[in-house]
Amino acid sequence: MADDALFEFLHMEIVALVYKEQATREDIDKERVTCVSTLDAMGFRVGQGMIERFTKDCPTFKDDLDLMKFLCKDFWSTIFKKQIDNLRTNHQGTYVLQDNKFALLTQFSSGKQYLEEAPKYLAFSCGLIRGALSNLGLESVVTAEVSLMPSCKFMPNLKSLIN
Amino acid sequence: MADDALFEFLHMEIVALVYKEQATREDIDKERVTCVSTLDAMGFRVGQGMIERFTKDCPTFKDDLDLMKFLCKDFWSTIFKKQIDNLRTNHQGTYVLQDNKFALLTQFSSGKQYLEEAPKYLAFSCGLIRGALSNLGLESVVTAEVSLMPSCKFMPNLKSLIN
Numbered sequence A, B: 001m002a003d004d005a006l007f008e009f010l011h012m013e014i015v016a017l018v019y020k021e022q023a024t025r026e027d028i029d030k031e032r033v034t035c036v037s038t039l040d041a042m043g044f045r046v047g048q049g050m051i052e053r054f055t056k057d058c059p060t061f062k063d064d065l066d067l068m069k070f071l072c073k074d075f076w077s078t079i080f081k082k083q084i085d086n087l088r089t090n091h092q093g094t095y096v097l098q099d100n101k102f103a104l105l106t107q108f109s110s111g112k113q114y115l116e117e118a119p120k121y122l123a124f125s126c127g128l129i130r131g132a133l134s135n136l137g138l139e140s141v142v143t144a145e146v147s148l149m150p151s152c153k154f155m156p157n158l159k160s161l162i163n
Helices: A002-023 A028-054 A064-080 A115-121 A123-135 B002-023 B031-054 B064-080 B115-121 B123-135
Strands: A086-089 A095-099 A140-145 A152-158 B086-089 B095-099 B140-145 B152-158
Touching: A002 A028, A002 A115, A002 A123, A002 B002, A002 B031, A028 A064, A028 A115, A028 A123, A028 B002, A064 A086, A064 A095, A064 A123, A115 A123, A123 A140, A123 A152, B002 B031, B002 B115, B002 B123, B031 B064, B031 B115, B031 B123, B064 B086, B064 B095, B064 B123, B115 B123, B123 B140, B123 B152
Parallel strands: none
Antiparallel strands: A086 A095, A095 A152, A140 A152, B086 B095, B095 B152, B140 B152
């Protein structure tokens, strides 16, 4: 219990730091894009590192759906202490990973009040997925969507396949 | 195992970010002090948050030595996955917590090669201890010392006592 909190607190500090650093600079216009991409890049490197440890003794994956299932179960559980609740795909490289109670959003009150703050708290995790996929040979673009907190959807779109 | 890695990777990213942000600024002179204090402040807030969760259902502590033992065992184990190896005190408010294999330094080669990089990787943890102590009613100054990686000493100096 206190264990999960460490990651959540650290994540909060990172978001706060990135936004604070940017706020003291002059190029306020670019602020939002830069902050999100800084957080995404941090997530990317952490995702790469994590998946390397994870898959060290793993058999290879049958296909990209198989790999995505692994991300939704093992990878997600270790980081966010629960599995992804729902995985969908159009079988053409687009996936939708739905987490009904996303750990990094549970601190917010549910409802729409803080909805516009949500992207700040999803950027790191988008990078995390992108980094993990990248180290497994899949280039992707990952976006996220929130309609009602603390539920959210991550949508990795694979640009190339392993095979 | 992959669990601990998450904290270690995140910590690396934070250190890198703080130093990168500072490097792009003009006041290079103040660089070292500012970076260390930014990291210390982040650690402080995380330490406060963590200890709150931890001591929610705890009995109160007998004295400050009792409290320090708790930090060395329970608190340290949750965060760094091992206990402090040695705790010493002069019974006048100065403590020395020695960790012979400090998690955030194990990535470095042992020996003296990277010794001057060490303070970067200790600042957050100094703040962590200071934050935890602060929420338990003890104001302190925490310094750290490394002579041979990955071993290091944290030295909280208590300014006031609970009683």
